[in-house]
Amino acid sequence: MDCTAQMSIAGLTAAEGRRFLYSGPANNATSRHAIQSVIAWLADAGLAGEARGDVEIALAEAVNNVVKHGYCGVMAGRMRLDCRLTGQALQIDLTDNGPGLPGGAPPKQRNIDLSVARDQLPEGGFGWLLIRRIADEVDYARCGESNVLTLRFDVSRDNAEQ
Amino acid sequence: MTLTHIDRGDARIVTVHAPRIDAAMAIGFKEEMRGRTEDTPNRIILDMSGVAFIDSSGLGAIVASMKQLGPERRLDLAGLTPSVDKVFRLTRMDTVFRLFATPQEALDVSAC
Numbered sequence: 001m002d003c004t005a006q007m008s009i010a011g012l013t014a015a016e017g018r019r020f021l022y023s024g025p026a027n028n029a030t031s032r033h034a035i036q037s038v039i040a041w042l043a044d045a046g047l048a049g050e051a052r053g054d055v056e057i058a059l060a061e062a063v064n065n066v067v068k069h070g071y072c073g074v075m076a077g078r079m080r081l082d083c084r085l086t087g088q089a090l091q092i093d094l095t096d097n098g099p100g101l102p103g104g105a106p107p108k109q110r111n112i113d114l115s116v117a118r119d120q121l122p123e124g125g126f127g128w129l130l131i132r133r134i135a136d137e138v139d140y141a142r143c144g145e146s147n148v149l150t151l152r153f154d155v156s157r158d159n160a161e162q
Numbered sequence: 163m164t165l166t167h168i169d170r171g172d173a174r175i176v177t178v179h180a181p182r183i184d185a186a187m188a189i190g191f192k193e194e195m196r197g198r199t200e201d202t203p204n205r206i207i208l209d210m211s212g213v214a215f216i217d218s219s220g221l222g223a224i225v226a227s228m229k230q231l232g233p234e235r236r237l238d239l240a241g242l243t244p245s246v247d248k249v250f251r252l253t254r255m256d257t258v259f260r261l262f263a264t265p266q267e268a269l270d271v272s273a274c
Binding site for chain 2: 028029031032049050053054056057060061064067068111112114118119121122123124125126127129130133134
């Protein structure tokens, strides 16, 4: 995907649906706050609890990757969350200025081998699996010095909570 | 991160008093669990009913806590809330841990 097409992929304008933007430092404390702000915005927009829970899981993994790997210990990293919601879909574009993904793409979903002995069980590597199992579409583009990860979720606003 | 515990027979019920176990909390959780389970009998039942959210770091810390117990003792989980349960199911970690609705249900099942 090229970078100019990426921004118009959802065909959303300001007049349709809702938009939430977050821009700030990328560390554990701020990222938790950012994610919870997105989820609060989704609640306000009427997205049902289970759908919000799913988005929170996928988004937390994507943001954790940026915090953990994106800046390799450099303190000045920033990230941007651009969230757009219509009656059909939620699209979240996560932008950061860290190094690009190895191989130029997110890891393909893989099964985790849990048939190993108990003391060999993995303690990590679940993040991309969770993202790919929950998000309906995952796209990635390296645009200049930025990474843009796009997560798209099919939603139904008929499930609004009381 | 606050953990409390009570002992019931050969089981220790450890209750997590934190709404989230995520990247910021994972290492602290693992260390606290190590401290609270060093001298325990056969079974730990982790009461997760107060935890609304875990991410993969939190999941990893729970797996690490189980591995810390060694091969002779087991870690069972109770009270998983919907989002936490989903993380276990999506990663198929629900096949690695026994999951119970409540600590009492876990106690009612034998330790083996």
